[in-house]
Amino acid sequence: MFPTQAGTLGGVEGEGVWLALGTVLMLIGMVVFIAKGWGVDDPQKKEFYIITILIPGIAAASYLSMFFGFGLTEVPVGEAYNTYAAENGGTLEVYWARYADWLFTTPLLLLDIGLLAGASNRDIGALVGLDAFMIVTGLGATLMRSGVARYAFWTISTIAMVLLLYFLFAVFSEAASDLNEDAKGTFNVLRNLILVTWTLYPILWLIGTEGAGVVGLYVETLLFMVLDVTAKVGFGFILLSSRSIVGDDSVPTPSEEEAAAD
Amino acid sequence: MSRNDDDNDDLAVYELNTRSVVGLVVSVAVGVVGLFALPALQRGFGLSFQEAFWPLLAVEFLAFVGVAVSVLRLHEKRSFD
Structure with a gap:
């Protein structure tokens, strides 16, 4: 028997609508990326495709988990915490699966953009470590009672x-400065997408039910879903539409000396 | 590098690393199952949410590490020596 929550398979209601929509959109993204990558032989391109396919794939599983109530828990914070807690007997409904999803998928996004930039393994590793710290402390914020x-x-x-x-912005952009124009353009767009979307997450936490309670769970879930789909599926579409990933222009053209030697 | 080495390098091919494929599949499976496993862990072992959650979160991160390492080692360059 499934744990209880707002959305059920028979009659989806409340924020369950957005969780169901999030699941579907992530699945569509994953299927489209699989179709785009079908038949790709180049090992380096395969790396991009596998990582980019897994990001919405894991996110779809996370949304499904939240939809069925597996990824939901209650945190007692007291009625004085915010209006949402006051209306719910001093407890907050927290979708913990969101954080487990982010702990898996945000490092994959960084790995994707790091590989595109040609960043060193050390720099990618440092960023992934910082990312894990950010997610875990964010979880701390969500699960604390005080x-x-x-x-x-x-x-x-x-x-x-x-x-x-x-x-x-600083290290990866420097690593990307050696890329060709198309790859550099793709990197800049993806970097800016991460800068904008990731900045909105803590703001949404702050105004949502886990923070000040300015917006309710219904709107909060909708906004998180839009952010997640943009940051994951949108990211993948931009990356896999780049000629430097899907085209043949990444193959280095022989220099005049090499051509003459032939 | 000798001319012979150049020839060998030209003949190098990428082979699928079977261990990485297995690692990738296992890591993804662990990551996905983990997203659904918490209620069962709590019921099965009589754990509180926090007791079940933090180890599960660590497993999720290890699953990511497994995916990253597997993807980066998915192809091995083999040359004809």
Whole structure:
């Protein structure tokens, strides 16, 4: 028997609608990426395809888990925490699966853009470590019972995110400076997409039910779904539409000396 | 590098690393199952949410590491020596 939550298979209601839609959109993204990558032989291109296919694939599983209530728990914070907690007997409904999904998929996004930029394994590893710290402290903010502890962890997580985005902007951009024009353009778009979408997550946490409770669970779930689909499926579409990934222009053309030698 | 080495390099081919394929499949399976496993872990072992959740989260991150390592080692360059 499935754990209880707002959405059920028979009659989806509440935020379950957005969780179901998120599952479908992630699955569509995954299937489209599989179709685009079908028959690709180049080992380096295969790496991009596999990583980019897995990102919405894992996210789809996460959304399905939340839809069925597996990825949901309750955190007692007291009625004084915010209006949402006051209406729910002092408890918050928290979708923990979101964080487990992010702990898996955000490093994959960084791996994707790191490989595109040609960043070193050390730099990618450092960014992934910072990313894991950001997600885990964000989880701390969500699971804490004391309001002060929740906002303290949110602050730590947000500082980690600012450092991560700075590192992404500074170090990865420098690594990408040697790329050809098309790959550099794709890198810039993806980097800016990450900068914008990732910045919105802590803001949404702050105004959502886990923070100040300005917006309810229904709107919060919708906005998280839109952000997730943009940051994952949108990211994948841009990356896999790049000529440097799907085209043949990444194959180095022989220099005049090499051509003459032949 | 000798001319012979150049020839060998030209003849190098990428082979699928079977261990990485297995690692990739197992890591993805662990990651996906983990997203659904928490209620069963709590019921099966009589654990509280926090007791079941943090180990599960560590497993999710290990699953990512497994995916990353497997993808980066998916193809091995083999040359005809």
